Every structure is written in C-alpha cells, then in structure tokens.
Amino acid sequence: QSVLTQPPSVSAAPGQKVTISCSGSSSNIGNKFVAWYQQLPGTAPKLVIYDNNKRPSGIPDRFSGSKSGTSATLGITGLQTGDEADYYCGTWDSSLSAYVFGTGTKVTVL
Amino acid sequence: EVQLVESGGGLVQPGGSLRLSCAASGFTVSSNFMTWVRQGPGKGLEWVAVLYRGGGTKYADSVKGRFTISRDDSKNTVYLQMNSLRAEDTAVFYCARDPPETGHDAFDVWGQGTMVTVSS
Numbered sequence: 001q002s003v004l005t006q007p008p009s010v011s012a013a014p015g016q017k018v019t020i021s022c023s024g025s026s027s028n029i030g031n032k033f034v035a036w037y038q039q040l041p042g043t044a045p046k047l048v049i050y051d052n053n054k055r056p057s058g059i060p061d062r063f064s065g066s067k068s069g070t071s072a073t074l075g076i077t078g079l080q081t082g083d084e085a086d087y088y089c090g091t092w093d094s095s096l097s098a099y100v101f102g103t104g105t106k107v108t109v110l
Numbered sequence: 111e112v113q114l115v116e117s118g119g120g121l122v123q124p125g126g127s128l129r130l131s132c133a134a135s136g137f138t139v140s141s142n143f144m145t146w147v148r149q150g151p152g153k154g155l156e157w158v159a160v161l162y163r164g165g166g167t168k169y170a171d172s173v174k175g176r177f178t179i180s181r182d183d184s185k186n187t188v189y190l191q192m193n194s195l196r197a198e199d200t201a202v203f204y205c206a207r208d209p210p211e212t213g214h215d216a217f218d219v220w221g222q223g224t225m226v227t228v229s230s
Contacts, residue, residue, distance in 0.1 A: 002154065035216035037155070044204055044223055045147075045155065050216035088155050092215060098170055099145070099157035 003028060004089055004102035011108040016079050020105045022072040022089035028100055032091045034072040036065055037101075039086045048087075049074060081109050112136035112219050114205050119224030122195055126228070130190040132205030132221055139181055143208035144188045145217060146179060148201035148226075156201075160208065161188060173199075195228045202226075 005023045012018045022034065036049035047056050049065035052072065064075045072091075076083055089102035118130040132144070146158040159169045159179040167179050178191040188205055202225050206217035 033213055033215040035212070037217075039155075044220040045206075045217075046220065047212075047216055047218045050212045050218070056218055086154075090155070090157075090216070096171075097168060099160070101147075101155040101157065104154040 002103045003093060003096070003100050004091070006087075006089060006102040006105045008103070009106045009108065011110055012079050013110045014079055014081065017075060017077045018079060018107060019076075020074045020087055020089075020107070022074070022102045024070050024072075024091070024100075026070060027095035028070075028091050028093040029067065029072055030070040031094065034065065034067055035090045036063075036072075036074045037088045037090060038083075039088065041085070045088065076107070079107075079109055083107060084109050112207075114207065114219055114221035116203065116205050116221040116224040119203065119226045121227045121229065123230050124196060124228055126195050127191070127193045128195065128226060130192065130203055130205075130224055130226070132188040132190075134186045134188070134207075137207070137219075138183075139186050139188055139207075140183045142210070143214050144179075144181065145206050145208050146188075146190050147204045147206055147217070147220075148199075149204070149223075150198075150201045153201075158203070159190065192226070195226075197228050200226060200228050 033051045037045040039045045052067040053065040145160045161179045176194045202223040205221040207219040
C-alpha cells in the first residue's frame with residue numbers, strides 16, 4: 001500500500017496536455033523534493049523530473065513539474081504517442097525512513 | 111557512457127538465497143548513493159535498499175534482516191545479497207544511482223533489471 005496516491009490512468013489526444021497528480025503527506029511530499037519517473041512498456045524507469053520541477057539533461061521542456069503543500073503534479077504538453085507509459089512520483093518519507101513511490105499512472109494517447 | 115548492468119537473477123526455491131550484482135561504468139559508485147528498486151509482476155515500483163557513500167545502509171521493512179546491500183569499490187560494483195527468499199520477493203530488480211546532483215532525492219541512472227523468481 002503506497003503512501004503516495006496517483007490516478008490509475010489519464011488520456012488525451014496527440015498534441016494535447018495531461019496532468020498527473022501525486023498526493024502525499026507532511027512526512028513526504030510536504031517536506032521533501034519530488035521526482036517523477038517514466039516507464040515505457042518493458043523497460044526500466046527513467047527520471048524525467050527531480051527537485052519538484054527540474055529536468056535532467058535530454059528531457060524535453062514538454063515535461064514540467066510542480067508542488068504545492070502535500071501534492072505534486074507532472075504535466076506533459078504536446079502529447080506524443082511515444083509518451084505512452086506508466087509514470088511514478090517518488091520521494092523520501094521521513095516517518096518511514098524509506099523512499100516511497102506513487103501508485104503509478106498509465107498515460108494513453110488517444 | 112554512464113551505465114549500470116545487473117546480473118545474478120534467476121529461479122530460486124522459497125527459503126533460498128541469491129546475490130545480485132550491479133556493475134557500474136562511466137562513474138564511481140562510491141561517490142554516489144546507490145539503491146535497489148524492485149517491481150513485482152504487473153505491479154508498481156518498490157524501493158528496497160540504499161547504500162550511502164560512507165557505507166551506511168537503509169532497508170525497506172519488507173526486506174529488513176533478509177537482504178544486505180554492499181559494494182566492492184575495486185570492482186565498482188554494488189551487490190544485493192538476498193536470503194530467506196519468499197514468493198512475494200518475485201520481481202524485476204533494478205539498480206539505480208542516487209547522485210548528489212539530484213540532492214539525493216532522485217535516481218538518475220537505472221540498470222536494465224534482472225528477474226528474480228521465487229518458486230518451488
């Protein structure tokens with residue numbers, strides 16, 4: 001049972017925008033930086049956002065992150081078929097003394 | 111090229127042991143935090159353990175006392191010794207780098223994963 005809650009799925013047409021929410025608590029998102037990972041089918045996860053809103057080298061600016069209180073959001077604009085994947089938020093939880101991942105969200109391009 | 115390559119997965123009986131290896135290239139493991147993450151069949155990501163630069167460790171409650179993370183600096187390799195394996199440990203195990211550049215809050219390099227199946 002994950003302590004970070006995400007919607008199971010989101011979808012949109014090519015070129016449109018999707019947002020994925022990640023809800024936590026004061027022991028994790030509320031006081032820690034949030035990361036987002038993209039997992040394409042059959043592959044290892046890939047970091048797309050860290051420190052709430054920073055993009056690693058090579059990640060297009062179509063991907064953005066934000067945080068407010070105990071929730072974080074990943075946004076993907078200009079949706080492409082190659083963006084179809086599972087997305088996970090992640091952060092440290094000070095109460096659990098463990099890194100925690102969100103429940104995961106499947107992005108579908110209609 | 112910065113890369114992680116896991117090995118050592120396979121089929122093991124309940125109660126058995128297995129040691130996973132994670133060979134790094136393009137960077138030094140001892141200069142980073144290194145972590146293991148697993149993913150059960152059809153399930154989400156689950157953090158397993160972290161090895162700090164100074165050698166300290168931390169584990170998920172689900173593996174505490176059964177798994178041990180370590181490294182060999184001469185081989186630039188991280189290990190995960192898994193004992194008393196259970197069916198619920200069946201998963202793809204990923205090794206990942208947790209660098210200072212991300213504030214140690216994110217894993218920026220991942221291996222391809224190695225499958226561990228616990229079954230009789």
